Amino acid sequence: xxxxxxxxxxxxxxxxxxxxxxxxxxxxxxxxxxxxxxxxxxxxxxxxxxxxxxxxxxxxxxxxxxxxxxxxxxxxxxxxxxxxxxxxxxxxxxxxxxxxxxxxxxxxxxxxxxxxxxxxxxxxxxxxxxxxxxxxxxxxxxxxxxxxxxxxxxxxxxxxxxxxxxxxxxxxxxxxxxxxxxxxxxxxxxxxxxxxxxxxxxxxxxxxxxxxxxxxxxxxxxxxxxxxxxxxxxxxxxxxxxxxxxxxxxxxxxxxxxxxxxxxxxxxxxxxxxxxxxxxxxxxxxxxxxxxxxxxxxxxxxxxxxxxxxxxxxxxxxxxxxxxxxxxxxxxxxxxxxxxxxxxxxxxxxxxxxxxxxxxxxxxxxxxxxxxxxxxxxxxxxxxxxxxxxxxxxxxxxxxxxxxxxxxxxxxxxxxxxxxxxxxxxxxxxxxxxxxxxx
Amino acid sequence: xxxxxxxxxxxxxxxxxxxxxxxxxxxxxxxxxxxxxxxxxxxxxxxxxxxxxxxxxxxxxxxxxxxxxxxxxxxxxxxxxxxxxxxxxxxxxxxxxxxxxxxxxxxxxxxxxxxxxxxxxxxxxxxxxxxxxxxxxxxxxxxxxxxxxxxxxxxxxxxxxxxxxxxxxxxxxxxxxxxxxxxxxxxxxxxxxxxxxxxxxxxxxxxxxxxxxxxxxxxxxxxxxxxxxxxxxxxxxxxxxxxxx
Numbered sequence: 278x279x280x281x282x283x284x285x286x287x288x289x290x291x292x293x294x295x296x297x298x299x300x301x302x303x304x305x306x307x308x309x310x311x312x313x314x315x316x317x318x319x320x321x322x323x324x325x326x327x328x329x330x331x332x333x334x335x336x337x338x339x340x341x342x343x344x345x346x347x348x349x350x351x352x353x354x355x356x357x358x359x360x361x362x363x364x365x366x367x368x369x370x371x372x373x374x375x376x377x378x379x380x381x382x383x384x385x386x387x388x389x390x391x392x393x394x395x396x397x398x399x400x401x402x403x404x405x406x407x408x409x410x411x412x413x414x415x416x417x418x419x420x421x422x423x424x425x426x427x428x429x430x431x432x433x434x435x436x437x438x439x440x441x442x443x444x445x446x447x448x449x450x451x452x453x454x455x456x457x458x459x460x461x462x463x464x465x466x467x468x469x470x471x472x473x474x475x476x477x478x479x480x481x482x483x484x485x486x487x488x489x490x491x492x493x494x495x496x497x498x499x500x501x502x503x504x505x506x507x508x509x510x511x512x513x514x515x516x517x518x519x520x521x522x523x524x525x526x527x528x529x530x531x532x533x534x535x536x537x538x539x540x541x542x543x544x545x546x547x548x549x550x551x552x553x554x555x556x557x558x559x560x561x562x563x564x565x566x567x568x569x570x571x572x573x574x575x576x577x578x579x580x581x582x583x584x585x586x587x588x589x590x591x592x593x594x595x596x597x598x599x600x601x602x603x604x605x606x607x608x609x610x611x612x613x614x615x616x617x618x619x620x621x622x623x624x625x626x627x628x629x630x631x632x633x634x635x636x637x638x639x640x641x642x643x644x645x646x647x648x649x650x651x652x653x654x655x656x657x658x659x660x661x662x663x664x665x666x667x668x669x670x671x672x673x674x675x676x677x678x679x680x681x682x683x684x685x686x687x688x689x690x691x692x693x694x695x696x697x698x699x700x701x702x703x704x705x706x707x708x709x710x711x712x713x714x715x716x
Numbered sequence: 717x718x719x720x721x722x723x724x725x726x727x728x729x730x731x732x733x734x735x736x737x738x739x740x741x742x743x744x745x746x747x748x749x750x751x752x753x754x755x756x757x758x759x760x761x762x763x764x765x766x767x768x769x770x771x772x773x774x775x776x777x778x779x780x781x782x783x784x785x786x787x788x789x790x791x792x793x794x795x796x797x798x799x800x801x802x803x804x805x806x807x808x809x810x811x812x813x814x815x816x817x818x819x820x821x822x823x824x825x826x827x828x829x830x831x832x833x834x835x836x837x838x839x840x841x842x843x844x845x846x847x848x849x850x851x852x853x854x855x856x857x858x859x860x861x862x863x864x865x866x867x868x869x870x871x872x873x874x875x876x877x878x879x880x881x882x883x884x885x886x887x888x889x890x891x892x893x894x895x896x897x898x899x900x901x902x903x904x905x906x907x908x909x910x911x912x913x914x915x916x917x918x919x920x921x922x923x924x925x926x927x928x929x930x931x932x933x934x935x936x937x938x939x940x941x942x943x944x945x946x947x948x949x950x951x952x953x954x955x956x957x958x959x960x961x
Contacts, residue, residue: 310753312753346903349757349759349760352759352763353764
C-alpha cells in the first residue's frame with residue numbers, strides 16, 4: 278500500500294527543484310495577482326517554475342512564494358518588440374505570443390519552462406552567448422519589491438545598483454514582480470541547422486572558433502564516455518525562408534511515474550548504448566531545418582524527463598573556464614570518462630565576451646561544460662568535488678542555477694563581486710543555496 | 717468564435733480559457749467584480765491577442781443587474797457568439813449549518829444568480845438566432861454529500877436548470893453546455909492539499925474549448941469524473957447516508 282501511495286505521489290507531487298535530490302520542509306503560498314503583497318516574515322523566497330537543478334529555488338525550513346500564477350502580460354508593443362510581463366510568465370509562453378508577430382527571445386536557455394523572473398534572477402544564457410551575451414543584457418527594467426515596503430523600478434538609469442544586483446541575484450534581493458525586455462526581430466520561424474561530428478576536444482575548439490564567425494547559435498553534445506572528447510557540434514542560424522508559422526503547439530509526453538518512483542532508466546548500459554547510437558546517427562555531417570521549439574527546447578516535449586533518474590535524483594555540474602586555461606577541460610573529460618558516471622546529456626560550448634550588467638553573473642568568456650550525473654551517493658559527490666577543484670584552480674566558476682554542492686570558498690572565489698552584492702540582499706529573503714554557500 | 721463574453725473573468729478557469737482562445741477572437745467582454753483585477757486582465761488579453769477588449773465591473777450576485785448587463789454587452793459588442801459563465805465561491809459547509817443566512821447568500825450566488833444570468837443570456841442568444849452558452853457547474857451538484865451539500869445543492873439547481881434550458885433552446889439553435897469540473901487547482905481552492913484527482917485550470921480550459929467547438933451537452937472534466945460520479949450516484953441511499961463523503 279505504501280509503495281502504491283508513493284507511486285501516486287511521485288506522479289503528482291511537484292519537485293522542490295529539477296534535480297530532485299532531496300525533499301525540503303518548506304511552507305508554500307501561491308501568488309496570483311500582481312496587486313497581492315508578500316506578508317512580512319523572515320526567511321522567505323519567491324520562486325518560479327523551479328527548473329533550477331540544485332537549491333537556489335529551495336528554502337528548507339522557510340517559506341516559498343510560488344509566482345507561477347503571476348502569468349499575465351502587462352504590455353507588448355508589437356512595433357518595437359518591447360514586452361513587459363509578470364514574473365511567472367514562462368519563456369515558452371512569451372515566445373509563443375511573440376513569434377507570430379516577428380519577435381523572438383534575444384537569449385533563451387534550453388528549456389522554455391523557465392519563468393521570466395527566473396531568467397533574470399539566474400542571468401541565464403543560451404546557444405548564442407558568443408554573439409548575444411546573457412539574458413541580463415536585454416532586461417530593460419523590472420519592479421523590485423523589498424520587504425521594507427519600497428517598490429523600486431530598476432533599469433540602467435534608475436536604481437542601477439539594485440538593477441545590477443538583482444540580475445543574477447538568485448532571487449535574494451527581493452520580489453521581482455514584473456520584467457520588461459527587448460525582443461529581437463525574427464523573419465522566419467524555422468532554424469537552419471548543421472551538425473558536424475568531431476573526435477576530440479581540440480577539434481571542438483577549432484570548430485567552435487570557426488563556427489562562431491558564421492553561426493548565431495553554436496552548441497555541442499559530447500560523449501561523456503569518451504576520454505578523447507568525441508561529440509557532435511551543432512551550429513545554426515534563423516532560416517532565410519518559411520515565414521512566421523507558429524510552431525509552439527507541440528504535444529507533450531510524460532515519463533511514467535513508475536520510472537520516477539524506482540525504476541531509473543539511466544545506467545551504464547543505457548548511456549553506452551545511447552551514446553553509441555547518437556554518434557552513429559550523426560556520423561555524416563548533416564544540414565536540415567527544424568522548428569524553433571524543437572531546436573531550442575528539445576527536451577520540453579517530455580514533460581518530466583528528470584524522472585529518468587529515478588527517486589534519488591541527479592546532479593548537474595556546469596562550469597566555465599577561461600580560454601587561457603581551456604585545456605583543463607580535457608583533464609575533466611578524461612576523469613569523467615574514467616569514472617563511468619556520466620549520462621546522455623553532456624554539453625560543451627564557448628561563451629563570448631559580451632558583459633552582463635549582473636554583479637553575480639556566471640557568464641564570462643571561456644568554455645562551459647554541463648553534464649548530468651545520476652545520484653549514486655558519495656561516489657558522485659567525490660567526482661563533482663574533483664571537477665569543482667579543477668574549475669577553481671583554472672580560474673573558472675560553477676553555475677549556481679545548476680549547483681547543489683559547491684563550497685563557500687568556491688563561490689567566493691568565482692564571484693569576485695560577492696561582497697558588493699551582499700549589501701543588496703533583502704533582509705527577509707533567503708534560500709537553501711544561500712545558507713549553504715555562506716556557511 | 718468571434719465575440720466572446722466571460723462572466724467572472726478573473727476566475728482561474730476563465731483566465732486559462734482566455735489564454736487559450738483570445739487570439740481567435742475579435743472582441744472580448746470581460747465581466748467581474750474587481751475593477752483593479754479586470755484592468756490587469758484586460759491589459760494581458762490586449763497584449764496576447766488582437767481582440768478589442770471591453771471590461772464591465774458588475775457584482776454578478778445582484779440578479780437585478782443581469783438584464784442591464786446583457787444589454788450593455790450587446791451595445792459594446794453587437795452580439796454574442798459564446799458566453800462563459802464562470803464565477804462562484806466555494807462554500808464553507810461547516811459555517812452553513814450554524815449560519816443559515818450565510819448558507820442562503822451562498823446559494824444565491826452559486827445557484828440563483830447563475831440561473832438568472834443564464835436565462836438572460838439564453839434569451840439574448842435566442843434573439844440573435846444562435847450562439848453558445850457554457851456554464852460552470854460542478855461534480856458536487858450530482859449528489860448531495862455531507863461534506864459540501866450547500867455548495868452542491870446550488871450547483872445541482874444550476875445543473876437541472878441547464879438541462880431544461882438546453883432542451884428548450886434547441887429550437888433557437890442555442891447551444892448550452894454544462895461544465896462539471898472535479899477538483900481544479902485555482903485560487904478558489906488554494907487552501908486545499910492537492911492530490912491525485914486534481915487537474916490544472918489549463919486542462920479544464922482545454923476541455924471546455926473542445927466541448928464548445930463540438931457542441932457537447934455535458935462535460936465532465938477531467939473525463940474520469942463522469943465515472944466517479946456514476947459510482948457515487950449509484951450507491952443506495954441507506955448506505956450512502958452513512959458514508960463520510
